[in-house]
Amino acid sequence: MRVLVADDSRVMRQIVIRTLRQAGYDWWEITEAPDGAAALDMVVADEPDLVLSDWNMPEMTGIDLLRAMRANGIDIPFGFVTSEGSNEMREIADEEGALFLIAKPFTAEVFRDTIDPFLA
């Protein structure tokens, strides 16, 4: 399973990756992108199995990354890991085709409970 983690904070990418390991996904092969535009390039080039993306990023936001992927016919599963978890943002994420939205701060249990159902 190849997973792309997109977040403009290197520290937060490390925390997300550490939490994924703690949640039991230590077998995942993880790559990192520092913003949405870089993530889009990596998605096109590498075709990962899952994208986990922050929402608020420079260059290209997470929601614009998701829209660009879908507009280009890229159906790779997509989930948000973001500091904002309002109902409005969850609705937008859902409408655009995101599988889930995990709000920061998160725990390994939240990762497991949210992601596991989509791995079956």
Place this chain on the structure above:
Amino acid sequence: MKLDLDYAVFAGTDPIYEIADEVFTAMIDGEQGLLSLWEGEVPPFARQMHAWVDVHGAISGRVLLSTEQATAEHLTRALLGMTPDEPVADGDIVDALGEVANVVGGNVKALVPDPGALSLPQVTHERPPTDPESLLYELALCWRGQLLVITLWSLA
């Protein structure tokens, strides 16, 4: 100006403390009980650092996190799972403190009706210019014996 938060969610407890406690428990400490309200007089900062995010919209405001540089370094080590004597890069300190402000700010924003867009975090050594009359809320916290101050400001 009154801070229009949904206090009912917090059943009478301090909503900003609840948010900060959740952030520190989940992201930084991995256990509860290491963040408490600051007791007694709040001392002035010596080598200060500030991190903030702004919400721009019908209600514009700022969530500002202020602390000592040494505390920011400590926070960064905790966030990255580093040992106490491991050197910390300046860029990582800026990144880490900005992310803490970002996550606290994102959760505060969720309490405000019809919020606008959240800015990217900014981090400086100088306190950002703020009008004392626009201060909405101030909370002094003690994390492992070190001072952290969260303030909320209205922006014109």
